[in-house]
Amino acid sequence: MKISVSYLSSKYAKEATIKLIEKTSADYLHVDLMDGGFVPTKNFTIPEVLDLLENHKKPLDIHLMVFDPIIYIDDLAKLEPKYITFHVEATKDIVKTIEKIRKYNIGVGLSIKPNTDLYELMPYLSLIDLVLIMSVEPGAGGQEFIPSSTDRLKELIEFRFQNNLSFQIEMDGGINADTIKLVPDLDIAVSGSFICKSDDYQEKIDELKNFK
Numbered sequence: 590m591k592i593s594v595s596y597l598s599s600k601y602a603k604e605a606t607i608k609l610i611e612k613t614s615a616d617y618l619h620v621d622l623m624d625g626g627f628v629p630t631k632n633f634t635i636p637e638v639l640d641l642l643e644n645h646k647k648p649l650d651i652h653l654m655v656f657d658p659i660i661y662i663d664d665l666a667k668l669e670p671k672y673i674t675f676h677v678e679a680t681k682d683i684v685k686t687i688e689k690i691r692k693y694n695i696g697v698g699l700s701i702k703p704n705t706d707l708y709e710l711m712p713y714l715s716l717i718d719l720v721l722i723m724s725v726e727p728g729a730g731g732q733e734f735i736p737s738s739t740d741r742l743k744e745l746i747e748f749r750f751q752n753n754l755s756f757q758i759e760m761d762g763g764i765n766a767d768t769i770k771l772v773p774d775l776d777i778a779v780s781g782s783f784i785c786k787s788d789d790y791q792e793k794i795d796e797l798k799n800f801k
């Protein structure tokens with residue numbers, strides 16, 4: 590399982606947190622961008638995010654919690670991320686947005702909130718590279734893992750197998766050394782406060798990687 594670290598809630602400022610994550614064996618840097626519309630908080634402007642991440646080393650896993658994600662793609666593509674993920678609830682132009690990300694040769698992710706029917710994803714699963722299952726309501730770090738997320742993971746794994754598809758499955762929210770044991774078949778686990786509020790990022794990442 591790969592580990593993607595979110596710097597959203599940390600003891601330190603964003604810059605210092607990212608520097609610490611860069612020193613670990615984390616697989617991705619998870620970038621949470623919130624517009625104050627799709628979720629209540631706004632936490633970025635495009636110039637700020639380009640500046641913050643211009644010298645990044647880890648592959649970026651960008652999670653857009655914004656309405657109209659398509660309007661951000663040209664700018665975010667400058668960071669050459671591994672994935673750009675947007676929410677199935679955030680736009681009517683899902684296929685157009687997928688195509689726009691794809692045009693830049695960036696992996697396309699679709700994310701789904703805990704109370705949205707998984708059925709909403711089905712038409713797009715053959716078009717994308719990653720599904721991000723939210724295991725908390727998007728908008729803030731440090732929330733508790735929603736236990737029914739495990740059933741959603743099972744259903745998606747089954748659908749992927751039955752339809753011979755190959756998208757990655759990632760989960761985000763409330764993941765720590767205990768809850769990761771509930772989702773051993775994930776491809777990518779996002780973890781934020783469990784790592785970034787600790788004194789030893791690498792030790793926490795090792796706990797996640799060696800959860801069995």
Ligand code: DX5
Nearest residue numbers: 727728729730731763781782
């Ligand atoms: C929540 C964000 C998450 C969050 C995870 O809206 O998308 O990426 O930072 O943080 P933890 O691991 O603390 O739940």
Ligand code: ZN
Nearest residue numbers: 595621652761
């Ligand atoms: Zn996230």
